[in-house]
Amino acid sequence: MQIGIVGMPYVGKTTLFNALTKSNAETGNYAGRIGANIGNVKFPDERLEPLAAIFKPKRIVPTSIEYIDVAGMAKGVIEKGRMDVNLLAALRNVNALAHVVRVFEDDNVPHVDGVIDPKRDIENLNIELALADLQIIEKRLERLGRELRTTKTPSLVHEQELLEKFQHSLESNIPLRETEISADEELMIRGYQFLTQKPLLLILNIGEEQIGNSDSLLEQLSEFAQKPNSKALAVCAQLEMEIAELDDEDAAVFREDLGLEESAMTRVINLSYELLALITFFTGGDNEVRAWTTKRGATALSAAGMIHSDMERGFIRAETIQADDLIRCGSLAKAKEAGLLRLEGKEYLVQDKDFLTIRFSV
Ligand SMILES: Nc1nc2c(ncn2[C@@H]2O[C@H](COP(=O)(O)OP(=O)(O)OP(=O)(O)O)[C@@H](O)[C@H]2O)c(=O)[nH]1
Ligand SMILES: [Mg+2]
Structure with missing residues (x-):
């Protein structure tokens, strides 16, 4: 999974x-103007270590998330063609956007638009993203117009209607993540990778002295956070960066002193999973204990396919238990004795934090 920081x-x-x-x-x-920073984070699920204590595997494989941090987008960059096309292309490939909004006050750090105004910034960035999408839509509509002059291919007519609907939405300030489209239409436009269609995480960057106030700061921007496919949280980026440089023990002490329960990393990951309707499941054996990420609603068969195509092809059943129950029992054998291990078929909907053993034969 990839998240673009804008x-x-x-x-x-x-x-x-x-x-x-x-x-x-x-x-x-303005260091970021030069190019993109790309970084990978291993999601430290707290169940991995206890599961490894049960299976004593050769390795532990957590899931990971990739973040791409691109140059700032000031008002007008898209219209003036000042946004690097490679950065825009990189953003089109991400699964979600994280929009960092400045809330912290600091006279030593200037703001391109003068005073600190989170609402204005959210609206302005939305406009830039909408303009980037509109440029693509307009180009495509021009071509479609030419092609449709000669033959009225039904699929192209449908695409034209859909893109005109999108154009109208964007011109009325409605991002595509808020417009409803059918599954067919979704397929039709998937290739465009519209930026305003990506699920959005609003990340308010607050100052250290605003930590106690974060709920009311979030409340002030709730109109944005409550939009479809959007979520918001507040973090103190500067402080979190300093804490991230400490070793785990010192970081924990520091956090407790400041009344910060979980790291920004954990909070952002958890909220991203919620936003994208993702769940985690686990597998384990002599070789590895591993965490996997899939969509909520995925079946046991599709989970098997993620692990290995043979498992999907020769699927017999999935032995299933909540990872926490397995950890509590101490082994699969004891979990079975306790009647906690269930046998599930292909259509079983994998639950968040399930531990799966796929039985298969090829
Ligand atoms: N006081 C304070 N300063 C911060 C905070 N977060 C970032 N800064 C400062 O703001 C300045 C800009 O931070 P960057 O992280 O480089 O901002 P950016 O959005 O990546 O900037 P560009 O890539 O140039 O668009 C730096 O001097 C940071 O130290 C914060 O929470 N509090
Ligand atoms: Mg930067």
Whole structure:
């Protein structure tokens, strides 16, 4: 899974990126303008270690998330063609966008638009993303118009109607993530990878002195957070970056002192999973204990296919238990004795934090 970090210039995108990925990318000095920072985070699910204690595998494989931190998008960059096309192309491939919004006050850190105004920034960035989508739509509509002059191919007519509907939405300030489309239409436009169609995580970058206030700051922006396919949270990127540089023990002490329960990394990952309707399941054996990410609603058969195509082809059944129950029992044999191990078929809907053993024969 890939998440693109976007926002106005100089709002703390790279600072947050460093906090999330424990990287050391240069911040300040409009450093991000040069190119993108890419970093991978292993999601430290707390169940992996206890599961490894049961199976004593050769290795533990967590799931991971990739973050791409791109240059700031000031008002007008798209219209003026100032946004690097490669960065835009990279953003089109992500699964979700994380929009970093500056809330922290600091006279030493200038804002491109003067005063700090989170609402204005959210609206302005939405406009830039909409313009980037509109450019693509307009180009395509021009071509479709030419092609349809000679033959009225039904699928192209449908595409034209859909793109005109999108154009109208975007011009009325409605991002595509808020417009409803059918599954067929979704397939038709998937290739365009529209930016305003991506699920959106609003990340308010608050100052240290605003930590106690984060709920009311979030409340003030709830109109945005409550939109379809959107979620919001507040983090103190600067502080989180500093804590991310400490070793785990010191970091835990520091967090407790500050009243910060979970790391920004964990909170952002958890909210991303919620936003994208993702779940985690586990597998384990002598070789490895591993966490996997899939869509909520995935069947046991599709989970088997993720692990190995042979497992999907020769699927017999899935032995299933909640990972926490397995950890509590101490072994699969004891879980079976306790009647907690269930036998499920192909159509079983995998549940979040399930531990699966796929029985198969090829
Ligand atoms: N006081 C304070 N300063 C911060 C915070 N987060 C970031 N900064 C400062 O803001 C400046 C810009 O931070 P960056 O992380 O480089 O911002 P950016 O959004 O990546 O900037 P560009 O890539 O140039 O668009 C740096 O000087 C940071 O130290 C914060 O929470 N509090
Ligand atoms: Mg940057």
